Amino acid sequence: MKKILIADDKATSRELLRTVLERQGYAVTEAADGEEALQKALAETPDLILLDLQMPRRTGYEVLGELRKDPRHAELPIIALTASAMQGDREKALAAGFTAYLAKPVALVHLREEVQRLLLLKDFETAGENG
C-alpha cells in the first residue's frame, strides 16, 4: 500500500484530503505544521507528500528545502498545495523543486489524477533503475 503524507495546518482540509485518498486505497498520515511534516517525512519515508505552502513553524518551502538536501528524498514526489493564487506561484513552486502544484480549491478529480500520475511515474522510474 502506497503511503501518502498530508501536511496542512487546517484540520478540515486534512480530513478532506485523507477521505479522498484513503478511498483511492492509499495509507495516509497527517502533519499539522511544517516541523511535524519534516519529522514524519524523514521517519516514515512516504511515497508522496502533499505539502501546504503556508504552515506554522516551517513553511512548505522550508520543508521542501530540507527534504531535497537528503539524497533519499531528492526524487520524492512532493505536491505543493496553496490557496494563494498569485501569478507566478506555480512557476516559483516548480522552480523551487516541487514535483507538481495544486491550487486550492482543488477539484477532487484533479487531486486523484495528479496523485495517481506521480505515483505511476515513480514506479516506472524505480522499475527502470532496478531493471
Next chain:
Amino acid sequence: MTAPDPEQARAHQESSLESRYRKLLHAAPDAILEVNEEGRILILNEAAERMFGYSRSELLELSVDQLVPASMRGGHAQHRAAYAKRPNTRPMGTGLELQGQRKDGSLFPVEISLSPNWIEGSLHVIASVRDITERKAVQDRIRLLREQYTAELTIKNEQLESRNREVEHANRQKNEFLASMSHELRTPLHTIIGFSELLAEQLEGPLGEKQQRFVGHILQDARHLLELINEILDISKIESGRLELKREPFDFSQCVEEVLGGIRYQAATKNITLENQNRFQSSLHADRLRVKEILYNLLSNAVKFTPEGGRVWVEAFSQGDTLHVSVCDTGIGIPEKEHPSIFEKFYQVGDASGGTREGTGLGLPITKHLVELHGGTVSVESRPGQGSRFRLTFPLRPAT
C-alpha cells in the same frame, strides 16, 4: 578784410582738436586716469570725479593709491612696480574682486583696464575704471534667485519622492492585502467545494433527491463565489499593471471546443442550443488560458441572458492578419444607450432598466482588458429582444 593768418588757423585747429579729445574723454562713462611712476594722477575725466566723489583739484593732489581700499593700499605700490616691469594693455587683477574707495570711505566694485603710456622716457599708466555696482547687483540677484530656485526644486523633488514612496507603499499594501484576502477566502472554499463534491459523489452514502439538489446548489454557488474572488483579483492585477500574458502558439479550434464543453451543462439546463461555427483552424499566438477566459466570460454571459430554448454560438474566421471572433446569442439583448457602459467596472446590464443584479460586474471589463492586452478589440451589437453579438479581434502577428 584781412587774409587769415595760417599760423593762427593751425593753432585754432589744434586747440579745437584738443577740445574735441577732451570732450571725448569727459563723455566716457568710465573713470579714466593717467598716473605717473610715482602714482600721482596727472589727467582725469569727469567720470572719475563723480565716481570717487573728489573734485578735480583734489584728485590732482592725490596718489592713485588713495583710490584703493585702505586694506589693499599697502600692496598697491608693489602692484604698480610689477606692472612697470611688464607694461602692456590688460585688465588689472584678473579673477580678483577689485574695489574702489570713494572720498567718503565707501567701497564699490570696479573693473580696471591698464594701458602703458610712455611720456618722455618715463612710464605713465592709463587706468580705465568701470563701476560695476549695478552689474554685480544683477549678478548677485541672479545667483540668489538661482540658489532659491534650486533650493525650492530640491524641496519639491524631495516632497515628490516622498509622495512616490507613499503611493508605492500604499500600492504594495493594497496588493498584499488582496493576496492575503484571496488566500483567506480560498482556504475555506477549498473545503466547502471539496466536501460538497464528496457528498455529490455519494461515495460516503446515498443522498435523497432533495439532498442531491441541495448539495448541487452549494457546489454551484461556491464555485460562483470562487469565480467572483478570481475576478476581483484579476481586476486588481490588471489595474496595477501586474497581469502579464504568457503567449504561446496553440490550437484555437481545440480551445473553442474546451470552452464550449465547460459551458455545455449550463446551456443544457436552460435547453439552449450551443453551436460551434469556427472556421479558423490554425494556431493562435496568445495566452491560451486568458483566451479561454475571454471566451468563457462572453459565452457564460450569453447563456445567462438567453431565455429557455434559445441559441448561443461562436463564429471565427481570419482575414489578413486578424482573427475575427463573434459570440452571439438570441437573448434579451442590450439597449443601445447601455452599450458604452457595459465594459465599465461594476456596471450590470439591467442597471438602467431595473433588472436583477448578478455577478460582480467585472466580467466584461476584465474581458475587454484581456483582449486589449493581446492588442485586439472588442465591441457589441445588440438590440432589446433581438439578441447580442460581441465582436472580438486578435492580431495574428502580435507586435513584438
